[in-house]
Amino acid sequence: MGSDDLWYKDAIFYELPVKAYSDANGDGIGDFSGLTGRLDHLQDLGVDCIWVLPMYPSPFRDDGYDISDYYGIHPSYGSLDDFRAFLDTAHARGLKVLTELVVNHTSDAHPWFVEARNNPDSPRRDWYVWSDTDDRYHGVRIIFSDTERSNWAWDPVSKAHYWHRFFSHQPDLNYDNPTVREEMWNIMRFWLELGVDGFRVDAVPYLIEREGTSCENLPETHEVLKFLRRRLDEHFPGRVLLAEANMWPEDVQPYFAEGDEFHMAFHFPIMPRMFMALRLEDRKPLEEIFERTPAIPDSCQWALFLRNHDELTLEMVTNVERDYMYEQYARDPVARINLGIRHRLAPLLEGDRRRIELMNGLLMSLPGTPVLYYGDEIGMGDNIYLGDRNGVRTPMQWTGGWNAGFSTADPERLYQPLIQNPVYGYQAVNVESQRRQENSLLNWMKRLIRGRKSTRVFSRGGIEFLRPANHRVLAYVRALDHEKVLVVNNLSSTAQAVELDLRALAGAIPIEMFGRSLFPRINESPYVLTLGPYDFFWFRLRWL
Template sequence: MTAPLQLEWYKDSVIYQLHVRTFFDSNGDGVGDFRGLQRKLDYLQELGVTSIWLLPFYPSPLRDDGYDIADYCAVHKSYGTLDDLKAFLDAAHQRGIRVIIEMVLNHTSDQHPWFQESRSSRDNPRRNWYVWSDTDELYRDARIIFVDTELSNWAWDPVSKAYYWHRFFSHQPDLNYDNPEVREAMWNVMKFWLELGIDGFRLDAVPYLVERDGTSCENLPETHDIVRDFRRRLDESFPGKMLLAEANQWPADVCAYFGQGDEFHMAFHFPLMPRMFMAVKLEDRKPIIEILQRTPEIPKNCQWCIFLRNHDELTLEMVTDIERDYMYDEYARDKTMRINLGIRRRLAPLMDNDRRRIELLNGMLMSLPGTPVIYYGDEIGMGDNVYIGDRNGVRTPMQWDGHWNAGFSDADPEQLYAPLISNPVYGYQAVNVDSQKRSEHSLLSWMKRLIQVRKSTQVFSRGSIEFLDPPNHRVLAYVREFGSERVLAVNNLSSTSQAVELNLKRYRGAIPIEMSGKTIFPRIGDLPYLLTMGPYQFYWFRLRRI
């Protein structure tokens, strides 16, 4: 392998997203911690994931699920100590697993010492670290993001008798990136973690770093300058580390954050996700093809990050009104399942616990272009609890076995940070790692095999994609190509068996070999290649010339 290939490890990665709190409790206090996480590394290694993305674990008043950080260079005491984290990091690296952490650049908690100092007096040296104003008339063109809770992006500070700027909650004041000291301080925070051995950052709320009057205060050129600056320093001092952008925008807008390959390494492809769910419900490939065709080319060293579910709601911001109504009606008829502009549910309940559909979606996740992210628990088909507030219903404890507290903690069940899923279908007695490990045919075992096949070739992680256009619109088919390697993926989006004729003239003479069973299929000839597919079935064929 050449050096750039190694530097671009994030392209070949399979990312596992988790919150330390939810995974495993080693000290019996009802909250998961780093020691617990370290003990479960063998499980993750066995699953085959190559990176872990940790949700915020910093000291925080936890008024926004840890995204309100009170100290950037420490660990929340519930999750352990910095030493625990270091030990976990080493153990992960020993197993060849990289670790990506959250970095909230845009704002801090109002409990952060920086803000406490800044508000303490108008002449404090840190006064200029935040965005203060005597009037709330500035930046009127910036939209309010949390329309349900906030009336203005300005909040009155009674202590220093001035307004401070916040794009999110009023307890999350925005840092002032026009101040070079702030940029320096944030780079020092990043440096701290990089020196500790962290492999990459997922940068939160990137578009909002800089404010300019008369603009929407989003995606400003100055913001890109800041990102470019961080990236330059990163490449100079820590080559091989990675920046991942969270920007819930249309692909063309997100593309700007790749720059000329000199800003982010990766960015989430938000619009693709709801369209995968939509395509399966509609039994029509149109939404997926449309959005991927509208996705511009990205620089060579960059990569999309794709996912099915995450710790947030299934966001429907990047769909049209018609599509959103359809998604609500089909996936969240019960209004309690909806939150903000999205659906707060996990993969398995969204798929009616239909194993075939869960497999199909995972199959597409692993074969469409981009680095896949698996949300913890989805590999065993965990359920959710829409009756606990906010998005906490998809953040319940990991279900390890069918015993006390699902094997998650020795604490009293009442002491757990969140109740376990306990219904007969998705409850931990029915759905847990232990029982699924014992079965060759469980979802967990299937996921292991799928990840293994995905990792057996770089064609999925780095290859180009070319969509085929078979007359049957229920079938989504594409050819991934990397070097001399070609893989044909065919997905039946329908609940019924389908026959499909693929025009494979370009690959005439090649022998399709089904990748999971290594089965040989008839050689491709001049005629359209006929495949019959069961409900929600998908095939990956390596096209070999022998």
């Protein structure tokens, strides 16, 4: 694999729902033409790869993750030609594009399922998982526990039960059927030939079911995924697969396999621990999760994020930790959904600019590829009263004018109302005003991203944690070949002094990476630093 084929290691990813980004045709729903017109913003921010949430035709009972046609574009978002134009424009600007690949299930409105339920003798019947009873695979956990009572749903048409790990309107595909695998590859090939640079593959642990198991992470599931990767490498080298598998890192590790399954996978458990460490003012949760994070093949990479289109998931924490997180970050019970919290980044951190900066500083300096969520670069707020997780999917706030510059439609026609409160409303928080303020969060984010991209140490280097006596300070050295960066974070709301044992780096001159100020040379003595509340330093170490 060539060095350029590892682009995903150095890239900054940016996740966005097309419907929420920009509406070019004035129908109140964002579309690809609108998105194409906003690529300046992404390029200016320093983004390298756009991850587009599902854009396929869909009844939209799960925000597009219930696909009814894998080969099309939802009419609200435009046409295939609009998508092509978006892709070409993005590529011309050096931006890559990842789309969603929902492999586990389809919508119950998909013609495959309609045919399967209407005609038990149809070849499509075996594309789904059917049972006469609902007691097979007993004990398998229910993921959407707030809404679903069973993983089986009764189909009154064909008078049988069908298997679904998510909503009951999302029947699982049957990957024991080789035709289904081939069809999924055909879908991938269709989009790859159009030029997409890879897929974020949804819900990967659940592809295969076996009696007496959890029906998750089965060896047969890995075989399916390896089959798809093999085809990808054969026909489209340099394209990427990013796994969504909300699990402990040691359980995700097999999805990298020997570097022949997924290129990337989200590291879910880090995220809540970043929030927890911040609230506890203690680095312990983060150190612990990194201790249990196994090594992965050189060609692979973790994807890190602070927030995304879903709830801040608390699946990968203990009950005690979850209670603490709810108490600290979701006192209003309405903010809680499934096993998580449906807030955006800024409201989670009470709009505290210092904490937002520190969290983004951690995101950009810990090992992995950072994935930003649209709107978080300007500190957008949310609306937890919109139901499901729609509150973090409100229209992007471009300006302080009509519909926040998102759409020319009547405000009542927008797919969802804008955030309008005085703190996070679009008049107060928008791209245009932040672009004009030198010290805005947006401009600060640009500088942070530039800093991150000024060296490959962050994207490709190793990490070694220092363990100073002051537990409020999280310090680590990122290293790649001869290049080294020292990162020191104050997780506390108060100023802190810390003594670092840097004898192994004696002789180095620390250069603060944003202001480029010189700090005293490191020697055999403890290195004393003082940090303001939620302060952090990135020091490039030079031996001169």
